[in-house]
Amino acid sequence: MVVDAGLGQFGDLLFESALVIYVFAMILHAVEHALLRRTGAEEESAARVPVAAGATAGTAGMSGTSGTSGLSSEGAAAAADLEDTTEPPAPTRRPRSRAERFGRTGVSLTVLGFALHLAMLVVRGFAAQRVPWGNMYEFTAAISLVAVGAWLVVLRRRPELRRLGAFVLLPVIVLMFLAGTVLYTQTAPVVPALRSYWLAIHVSAAVIASGILLLAGVASVLYLLRRVHENDPSKLTWTSRLPAADVLDRVAYRATAIAFPIWTFAVITGAIWAEAAWGRYWGWDPKETTAFIAWIVYACYLHARSTAGWRGPRAAAVNVVGFAVMIFNLFFVNLVVTGLHSYAGVG
Amino acid sequence: MTSTLQAPPGEAGPPPSRPSRARQALALARNTWRGLTSMRTALILLFLLAVAALPGALLPQRTPSPNAVDDYLTQNPTLGPVFDDLGLFDVFATPWFAAIYLLLFVSLIGCLVPRSFEHVRGLRAEPVSVPRSLARLPHHARSTSGDDPDAVVASARKRLRGWKVAVRSEPGGVRTLSAEKGALREVGNLVFHLSLVALLGGIAVGKLFGYEGQVIVMADGSEFCNAGIYAYDSFRPGLQVDGTGLDPFCMVVDDFRATFRPDGQPDSFDAAVRYQDTDAVERGDTAWAPHDLAVNDPLRVDGERVYLLGHGYAPRFTVTFPNGEQRVGLIQWRPVDQATLLSEGATKIDPPGVTDEAERRRSQLAITGLFAPTSSGGGLVTSVFPALNDPEVAVDVLRGDLGLDSGRAQSIFEVDRNMVEQGRLVRVARENVKPGGEIALDNGTRIRFDGVENWVSLQVSHDPAQTAVLIAAIALLGGLTLSLTVRRRRFWVRASPAEPSTTGGRTVVSLGGLARTDRAGYGEEFGRLAAELAPPHPDAGEQGRERPDPDVPAQDEREDDDGR
Ligand code: HEM
Numbered sequence: 001m002v003v004d005a006g007l008g009q010f011g012d013l014l015f016e017s018a019l020v021i022y023v024f025a026m027i028l029h030a031v032e033h034a035l036l037r038r039t040g041a042e043e044e045s046a047a048r049v050p051v052a053a054g055a056t057a058g059t060a061g062m063s064g065t066s067g068t069s070g071l072s073s074e075g076a077a078a079a080a081d082l083e084d085t086t087e088p089p090a091p092t093r094r095p096r097s098r099a100e101r102f103g104r105t106g107v108s109l110t111v112l113g114f115a116l117h118l119a120m121l122v123v124r125g126f127a128a129q130r131v132p133w134g135n136m137y138e139f140t141a142a143i144s145l146v147a148v149g150a151w152l153v154v155l156r157r158r159p160e161l162r163r164l165g166a167f168v169l170l171p172v173i174v175l176m177f178l179a180g181t182v183l184y185t186q187t188a189p190v191v192p193a194l195r196s197y198w199l200a201i202h203v204s205a206a207v208i209a210s211g212i213l214l215l216a217g218v219a220s221v222l223y224l225l226r227r228v229h230e231n232d233p234s235k236l237t238w239t240s241r242l243p244a245a246d247v248l249d250r251v252a253y254r255a256t257a258i259a260f261p262i263w264t265f266a267v268i269t270g271a272i273w274a275e276a277a278w279g280r281y282w283g284w285d286p287k288e289t290t291a292f293i294a295w296i297v298y299a300c301y302l303h304a305r306s307t308a309g310w311r312g313p314r315a316a317a318v319n320v321v322g323f324a325v326m327i328f329n330l331f332f333v334n335l336v337v338t339g340l341h342s343y344a345g346v347g
Numbered sequence: 348m349t350s351t352l353q354a355p356p357g358e359a360g361p362p363p364s365r366p367s368r369a370r371q372a373l374a375l376a377r378n379t380w381r382g383l384t385s386m387r388t389a390l391i392l393l394f395l396l397a398v399a400a401l402p403g404a405l406l407p408q409r410t411p412s413p414n415a416v417d418d419y420l421t422q423n424p425t426l427g428p429v430f431d432d433l434g435l436f437d438v439f440a441t442p443w444f445a446a447i448y449l450l451l452f453v454s455l456i457g458c459l460v461p462r463s464f465e466h467v468r469g470l471r472a473e474p475v476s477v478p479r480s481l482a483r484l485p486h487h488a489r490s491t492s493g494d495d496p497d498a499v500v501a502s503a504r505k506r507l508r509g510w511k512v513a514v515r516s517e518p519g520g521v522r523t524l525s526a527e528k529g530a531l532r533e534v535g536n537l538v539f540h541l542s543l544v545a546l547l548g549g550i551a552v553g554k555l556f557g558y559e560g561q562v563i564v565m566a567d568g569s570e571f572c573n574a575g576i577y578a579y580d581s582f583r584p585g586l587q588v589d590g591t592g593l594d595p596f597c598m599v600v601d602d603f604r605a606t607f608r609p610d611g612q613p614d615s616f617d618a619a620v621r622y623q624d625t626d627a628v629e630r631g632d633t634a635w636a637p638h639d640l641a642v643n644d645p646l647r648v649d650g651e652r653v654y655l656l657g658h659g660y661a662p663r664f665t666v667t668f669p670n671g672e673q674r675v676g677l678i679q680w681r682p683v684d685q686a687t688l689l690s691e692g693a694t695k696i697d698p699p700g701v702t703d704e705a706e707r708r709r710s711q712l713a714i715t716g717l718f719a720p721t722s723s724g725g726g727l728v729t730s731v732f733p734a735l736n737d738p739e740v741a742v743d744v745l746r747g748d749l750g751l752d753s754g755r756a757q758s759i760f761e762v763d764r765n766m767v768e769q770g771r772l773v774r775v776a777r778e779n780v781k782p783g784g785e786i787a788l789d790n791g792t793r794i795r796f797d798g799v800e801n802w803v804s805l806q807v808s809h810d811p812a813q814t815a816v817l818i819a820a821i822a823l824l825g826g827l828t829l830s831l832t833v834r835r836r837r838f839w840v841r842a843s844p845a846e847p848s849t850t851g852g853r854t855v856v857s858l859g860g861l862a863r864t865d866r867a868g869y870g871e872e873f874g875r876l877a878a879e880l881a882p883p884h885p886d887a888g889e890q891g892r893e894r895p896d897p898d899v900p901a902q903d904e905r906e907d908d909d910g911r
Contacts, residue, residue: 195642195643196643257831258831260827261824261827261831264823264824264827268823268824271820273643276643276644277642279645279652279654280559281813282550283410283411284408284410284411284439285411289400289403289404289408293401296393296394296396296397296400300393300394303386303390303393306386307386309387310387310390318394328404
């Protein structure tokens with residue numbers, strides 16, 4: 001097993017560049033978000049007239065921006081209601097506002113970061129001559145890559161969700177920062193127990209599911225915040241610039257509905273691998289246990305979505321819990337608990 | 348759909364009149380059953396299951412790691428025993444955990460069986476008739492056609508191949524068509540839930556009729572036969588396994604090879620074994636089938652799997668007694684440091700030809716201490732590398748009473764400390780020796796360190812239901828994928844003869860669509876269908892009809908209409 005150290009270092013360079021570019025992209029999206037808010041406030045003080053809900057909806061451009069104190073809560077709620085069936089109105093009428101320019105640049109940078117990020121994993125794989133998720137550093141990097149990739153897919157299909165950019169990139173950046181500092185390991189081959197094609201199958205599935213679930217988790221958190229605001233427009237006014245709660249809820253649901261079967265597949269292939277490697281398909285190893293808990297929590301989420309009285313915020317809260325369990329599984333179980341999965345190779 | 352399965356809350360109270368006891372009991376039973384099989388209960392039980400499993404992740408568990416539990420108990424003398432009483436170190440075997448999943452599965456069956464019947468009935472039923480006002484539906488479109496209503500409906504029918512279709516007539520020469528698609532979603536949902544039941548059943552059978560045994564075998568041509576519990580160092584039988592009637596296959600471990608990377612990380616483990624399956628053993632064959640036993644690659648023989656779990660070293664000592672008689676001591680020592688395979692152990696030897704018990708208890712020998720596969724050298728021997736590059740033992744030789752007859756169980760890796768403390772087992776030498784080296788004792792006994800053998804730790808597992816569990820898991824995944832990807836949707840056409848004043852055609856075509864689940868994408872499909880079945884007529888302008896219903900965007904559906 002040859003390990004190409006030079007190539008490995010090049011991979012690290014790519015990783016750092018991708019991280020820095022994501023940070024810039026996040027800043028641009030944050031500026032976009034702030035500008036949207038400012039324009040909202042300006043327009044509101046300019047208008048000053050307490051418009052009835054219907055009228056607000058008519059001037060679609062402003063309805064979404066007026067969630068602040070000036071409007072009655074019904075107005076805001078009605079506007080939000082309308083938004084959930086129509087496309088969220090463009091932030092302002094002016095074509096290519098400054099906010100939009102910032103947002104678009106943010107997206108371009110995200111794409112660039114994604115390309116470097118992808119290149120990093122490819123290089124890393126070539127350097128170690130195996131799939132590039134054999135330790136926690138690579139694993140975390142791969143999850144972040146999937147999360148960004150999933151985000152770009154969402155953006156392509158629903159460009160109006162662009163204003164979520166900063167919120168999606170924030171957890172990605174935190175994960176990558178932890179990966180690059182705490183979890184960093186040099187390129188190396190994996191121990192014999194991991195040398196199996198199941199590494200490629202089982203771990204890829206886990207990585208893809210985790211990345212998509214990250215997106216779902218972010219959407220559910222934002223949904224909950226936005227709901228607080230929709231119920232009481234004086235609270236969390238910054239969320240008035242987010243897409244309507246219903247839109248966020250649907251993003252979360254769809255991401256989870258895609259990721260859940262993939263996660264199920266990851267758990268099943270894990271069991272198949274365990275049968276070959278450890279002598280039993282299931283043994284309540286800490287990692288297995290936590291994967292099971294996460295699976296059950298996501299099953300709860302899907303159930304809650306079809307249970308009267310549990311749709312909305314409760315289901316979203318379950319989804320957030322689900323993601324918390326995934327994160328717990330990634331960090332706590334790998335780093336603190338010792339089990340059969342303790343090959344994380346942190347050091 | 349689901350509403351019929353959900354007990355409305357607050358329905359459990361007894362009726363106001365005074366019914367007979369039996370009827371009261373019946374009502375109570377019915378309400379309990381309804382409550383148990385409601386979605387809300389299922390949700391709560393699922394959540395409880397997740398919460399109940401939490402200690403299994405947070406605390407060490409007896410099943411995979413008994414030593415960690417002992418450590419935890421010594422470190423937490425107050426809280427530990429309380430946790431222990433609650434079963435928190437063996438969560439998955441506790442009655443309360445079982446209670447939760449059994450209730451959940453009762454609820455599951457109670458919910459899913461009626462739902463299956465309902466679904467089968469639904470499959471046979473005709474698609475529902477066309478709503479009066481199609482324009483109220485989330486997806487709708489309207490156009491005119493030059494064909495007559497019959498032709499319009501016929502072409503729609505052709506286009507909707509694969510949909511379940513019903514054609515009806517309404518007064519005034521109006522023809523309608525109702526179409527439905529996506530019944531597979533419900534099938535997927537049922538398959539998924541029923542597979543869960545099958546999965547649990549398979550796991551239970553495995554727990555009842557399976558077993559797991561572990562044994563250490565010297566990799567020097569030693570033989571192991573699956574003849575009974577006694578052949579194992581440790582054995583975990585299923586509840587219905589008494590250790591008789593195991594498949595008596597046999598195997599011989601000829602050799603073991605481990606390779607390591609320069610930094611000491613293991614690179615590969617291989618054991619060269621030969622085996623005879625049960626048939627061959629019973630026929631008395633002499634031929635053995637060779638097999639290379641490696642990590643990730645168990646030997647599957649008869650209904651059993653043999654795994655290579657671990658390995659270690661066994662130093663071989665030859666003791667030459669003053670009378671010239673020799674005894675060989677060869678027993679596994681256990682690794683104390685997995686990274687360097689520094690090992691410890693105690694090789695115990697009975698003097699030959701001593702018949703007097705008292706004399707024997709004065710002259711038993713134990714060679715105990717550390718073994719380094721690659722010695723650091725120097726006075727304080729430790730290991731610097733896990734491979735056998737420069738082996739050395741650092742041992743004490745003890746003589747006296749090993750306490751083997753005391754009736755107390757003793758570890759094969761240690762001498763009995765009590766004997767040492769009572770002065771009945773006394774150290775007579777302490778030396779570091781390399782292979783070929785000798786230790787001479789005061790009475791003329793010589794102990795030679797001959798060399799090192801490998802031992803392997805094997806696990807034999809038997810689970811008759813394993814394949815069934817795998818099949819259930821695959822069905823589960825298939826069902827889940829179906830149920831989360833298939834959309835249930837309806838499509839309606841109403842073709843009415845046009846008023847003479849209508850421009851553009853003889854028939855007014857109205858279309859309507861409804862997605863019955865909140866999956867995305869029906870808008871696009873509806874748009875495509877509408878463009879084909881009710882194309883914008885020529886004088887409607889160049890824009891055509893990309894979006895049949897501008898007030899509803901193509902991407903999204905409202906929440907499903909199920910269950911409300
Ligand atoms: C072992 C426990 C259970 C697990 C892991 C589980 C998991 C799931 C999952 C992941 C889904 C979403 C997939 C889909 O829509 O088909 C689902 C849906 C569903 N489950 Fe369960 N479930 C369990 C028990 C139950 C029980 C006890 C009931 C009945 C009370 C039930 C009734 C349903 C129904 C009706 C749906 C379909 C909801 C819809 O139409 O969208 N499940 N379940």
